[in-house]
Amino acid sequence: MTDTVNPGGDTLNPPLFNYATLAITGEVDRIRRGVQPAAWARAGAMLLKAPAVFTVGTGRSGLALQMAAMRLMHLGLSVHVVGEVTAPAIGPDDVLIAASGSGTTKRVVQAAETARKQGANVVALTTAPDSPLASVSTEVLVIPAADKQDFDGKVSDQYAGSLFEQSVLLLTDALFHALWRSSGTQATELWRLHANLE
Ligand SMILES: O=C([C@H](O)CO)[C@H](O)[C@H](O)COP(=O)(O)O
Numbered sequence: 001m002t003d004t005v006n007p008g009g010d011t012l013n014p015p016l017f018n019y020a021t022l023a024i025t026g027e028v029d030r031i032r033r034g035v036q037p038a039a040w041a042r043a044g045a046m047l048l049k050a051p052a053v054f055t056v057g058t059g060r061s062g063l064a065l066q067m068a069a070m071r072l073m074h075l076g077l078s079v080h081v082v083g084e085v086t087a088p089a090i091g092p093d094d095v096l097i098a099a100s101g102s103g104t105t106k107r108v109v110q111a112a113e114t115a116r117k118q119g120a121n122v123v124a125l126t127t128a129p130d131s132p133l134a135s136v137s138t139e140v141l142v143i144p145a146a147d148k149q150d151f152d153g154k155v156s157d158q159y160a161g162s163l164f165e166q167s168v169l170l171l172t173d174a175l176f177h178a179l180w181r182s183s184g185t186q187a188t189e190l191w192r193l194h195a196n197l198e
Pocket residue numbers: 058059060061062099100101102103104105108148159160161162165
């Protein structure tokens with residue numbers, strides 16, 4: 001056992017836990033106020049017109065985006081998660097949603113480059129507007145969170161890319177909610193598409 005990691009000490013400190021919940025919700029609210037709704041609206045319009053939507057991301061960024069993929073499927077869009085064995089080829093006018101806080105993760109950048117070569121649009125969710133991912137994307141949704149290696153605590157008190165990953169979930173849920181409500185579809189209609197093999 002390494003002596004450099006102490007997994008939580010002996011007990012969880014309740015005041016520290018309460019502080020953490022407040023700190024995290026405060027940080028997420030700051031992100032919410034810092035995004036550009038017009039860019040999200042453009043991305044939403046692009047998704048609705050796309051023959052198919054793909055999502056890509058690694059680690060926690062990819063996991064957060066998989067939740068968005070499920071909700072977009074519930075909206076009736078044709079959605080695929082890159083790396084799943086059932087994901088088909090991406091083609092012209094399809095949309096690849098790519099989440100990478102750093103904007104440098106190789107697998108994500110390479111997928112975005114391939115998507116553009118095939119005539120698809122790429123919507124990037126990233127903290128880094130000058131990153132390789134942003135430079136290859138059609139629409140860049142900047143999430144002003146900390147990069148996973150910003151350890152100075154200036155942008156976020158949380159560990160690594162946590163704030164980015166939470167924001168991906170919050171903002172894509174907001175995108176889904178806005179698209180759903182403006183469609184006028186009843187929740188019972190959406191529920192027909194919910195997994196029944198679970
Ligand atoms: O899982 C992750 C890590 O724990 C950071 O909090 C990241 O999502 C993963 O490393 C991918 O990184 P980015 O592409 O920079 O989002």
